[in-house]
Amino acid sequence: MKAILKIISLIGLLLTMIPPVLIFMGSIDLEETKSLMTLGMVAWFGSAPFWINRRTEDGRQKSEVGS
Amino acid sequence: MASSIFKKVLSETNEFERTPVPASELKSGNSFLGMYAGEHTAGTEFVIGPLFVAHGVAAGDLIFGLLIGNLLAVFSWALITAPIATSKRLTLYYQLERIVGKRLVAGYNLVNALMFCFLAGSMIAVSATAVGIPFGLEMPTLTDWMPRTSGWVITVILMGAVITLVAIQGYSYVARFANLMAPWMILIFIGAGLIGLSQLGVNSWESLLAISNEVIWTGIPLEGMSKFTIWHIIFFAWFCNMAMHIGMSDLTILRYARSWKYGFLSFAGMYIGHFFAWIASGILYAVFLQSNSASTSFAPGEIAFQTAGIAGAVCVIVAGWTTANPTIYRAGLALQGIFPKTHTWKITAIVGGITSLAACFPALVMKLLDFVALYGLLLMPMGAVIFADFYFSKRFGFQAEQALTNKSNFSLPAFVAWVLTLVICLGLNQFYGIEVFFLGLPGWFIAVFIFIGLSKFYYSSVKLKLA
Numbered sequence: 001m002k003a004i005l006k007i008i009s010l011i012g013l014l015l016t017m018i019p020p021v022l023i024f025m026g027s028i029d030l031e032e033t034k035s036l037m038t039l040g041m042v043a044w045f046g047s048a049p050f051w052i053n054r055r056t057e058d059g060r061q062k063s064e065v066g067s
Numbered sequence: 068m069a070s071s072i073f074k075k076v077l078s079e080t081n082e083f084e085r086t087p088v089p090a091s092e093l094k095s096g097n098s099f100l101g102m103y104a105g106e107h108t109a110g111t112e113f114v115i116g117p118l119f120v121a122h123g124v125a126a127g128d129l130i131f132g133l134l135i136g137n138l139l140a141v142f143s144w145a146l147i148t149a150p151i152a153t154s155k156r157l158t159l160y161y162q163l164e165r166i167v168g169k170r171l172v173a174g175y176n177l178v179n180a181l182m183f184c185f186l187a188g189s190m191i192a193v194s195a196t197a198v199g200i201p202f203g204l205e206m207p208t209l210t211d212w213m214p215r216t217s218g219w220v221i222t223v224i225l226m227g228a229v230i231t232l233v234a235i236q237g238y239s240y241v242a243r244f245a246n247l248m249a250p251w252m253i254l255i256f257i258g259a260g261l262i263g264l265s266q267l268g269v270n271s272w273e274s275l276l277a278i279s280n281e282v283i284w285t286g287i288p289l290e291g292m293s294k295f296t297i298w299h300i301i302f303f304a305w306f307c308n309m310a311m312h313i314g315m316s317d318l319t320i321l322r323y324a325r326s327w328k329y330g331f332l333s334f335a336g337m338y339i340g341h342f343f344a345w346i347a348s349g350i351l352y353a354v355f356l357q358s359n360s361a362s363t364s365f366a367p368g369e370i371a372f373q374t375a376g377i378a379g380a381v382c383v384i385v386a387g388w389t390t391a392n393p394t395i396y397r398a399g400l401a402l403q404g405i406f407p408k409t410h411t412w413k414i415t416a417i418v419g420g421i422t423s424l425a426a427c428f429p430a431l432v433m434k435l436l437d438f439v440a441l442y443g444l445l446l447m448p449m450g451a452v453i454f455a456d457f458y459f460s461k462r463f464g465f466q467a468e469q470a471l472t473n474k475s476n477f478s479l480p481a482f483v484a485w486v487l488t489l490v491i492c493l494g495l496n497q498f499y500g501i502e503v504f505f506l507g508l509p510g511w512f513i514a515v516f517i518f519i520g521l522s523k524f525y526y527s528s529v530k531l532k533l534a
Contacts, residue, residue: 013254016378020258024265033262034376037255041378044251052247 231419
């Protein structure tokens with residue numbers, strides 16, 4: 001299940017990055033780009049939270065206690 | 068319930084608030100890499116890039132200014148902050164307390180909390196420019212100080228209330244959400260920049276150069292805006308995070324670093340975040356201006372929506388939110404240090420209220436460059452004090468960590484260094500016309516000199532030996 005979610009997340013990121021490259025190359029139009037990026041956003045939002053479980057290691061969050 | 072959740076979160080982790088971080092808790096470089104990249108690709112980037120365009124910076128000045136300024140920022144983290152952080156392994160606040168005393172730290176926390184409130188407020192306003200799109204909200208303009216409509220005020224207050232409630236209830240969840248969004252946001256910035264270039268007609272290297280100079284970064288400021296030169300860009304890029312590097316706030320982060328060299332990992336934030344994000348957002352604003360030449364509104368949400376659609380608008384909301392939330396949290400903790408007996412959730416609620424009220428005033432967004440520069444300047448002298456204490460106490464013969472050494476709550480040399488530095492900087496600004504962006508550099512040296520001089524007088528090492 002996690003593997004499937006990771007694939008969906010990767011697709012989400014690809015749909016975020018590839019359409020802008022394609023419009024820059026003149027292969028697709030603006031509306032198609034926006035639609036694909038919206039799809040990519042949904043894919044990322046809908047899948048990434050379920051497998052990205054890393055605890056915040058960086059001092060930024062932990063440091064707030066000492067702030 | 069809120070405070071019990073908060074206590075539970077805290078009790079599960081040792082934050083080493085008043086002890087050095089032990090070797091077993093040190094973090095790998097990947098932690099810092101990801102953290103810096105995510106932290107510096109935030110809501111502020113949607114404002115800073117467009118403001119550079121509005122201030123009429125020329126294309127070459129922008130690119131070279133960002134390359135140089137961001138490099139200076141990386142060197143500041145690596146050569147000034149990180150060596151002290153990895154040597155002492157203490158939080159900024161505890162390190163400061165040992166040198167300047169608790170009373171002065173309380174003053175520092177108060178200033179810090181206020182600045183955090185205004186910064187968070189500006190980020191709430193940024194998010195509101197995206198939230199307001201489906202409701203046809205009238206957006207603020209570049210020269211606005213006061214709110215234009217009641218709709219704006221209602222939107223901002225509601226958003227501030229929601230963000231504050233989340234900050235009270237589940238900071239750790241928001242922190243994870245921010246980390247989750249970071250990779251997507253970075254791609255949105257880069258992608259939106261590419262879309263913007265295509266919308267402006269860029270299809271070759273020659274057209275990129277031409278359009279950059281003639282359409283995006285024209286060298287001509289918009290009406291009512293001052294002109295920015297390469298020096299503005301260099302110093303802004305260098306000192307926009309002054310509070311964190313030479314201001315030493317990132318001692319609290321880098322104390323977890325295995326090596327001082329991890330300070331160089333800040334390049335991820337400076338070049339992935341600031342460099343690309345500021346360029347990309349500037350391109351977006353240029354596209355907006357081309358299509359809306361009659362419009363005077365300055366609204367990151369509208370700007371991103373026009374080029375990148377819903378994904379762009381959501382990115383603005385997320386970017387503003389994920390910057391505002393931890394900032395409100397930090398402000399709450401800073402005040403908690405002053406009022407330790409007050410429940411954290413109450414403090415956070417008060418902070419959220421102040422922040423939401425501040426967010427009603429668009430000036431926080433429109434003057435973000437000046438505010439960020441001022442923020443760093445106000446806190447920088449304390450960083451200079453830490454630097455001078457660490458490197459010069461032995462060399463110049465005064466007591467290190469003088470408040471701790473003398474069991475004092477207040478260091479006069481530190482206080483005078485702080486206040487006098489700011490007074491001198493104000494004088495440089497008022498009487499010599501030196502803009503706030505440039506004051507950090509002379510200010511730092513002034514603070515160091517004042518602190519060394521007064522420390523030698525009041526806390527000479529000879530006096531300690533004779534005592």
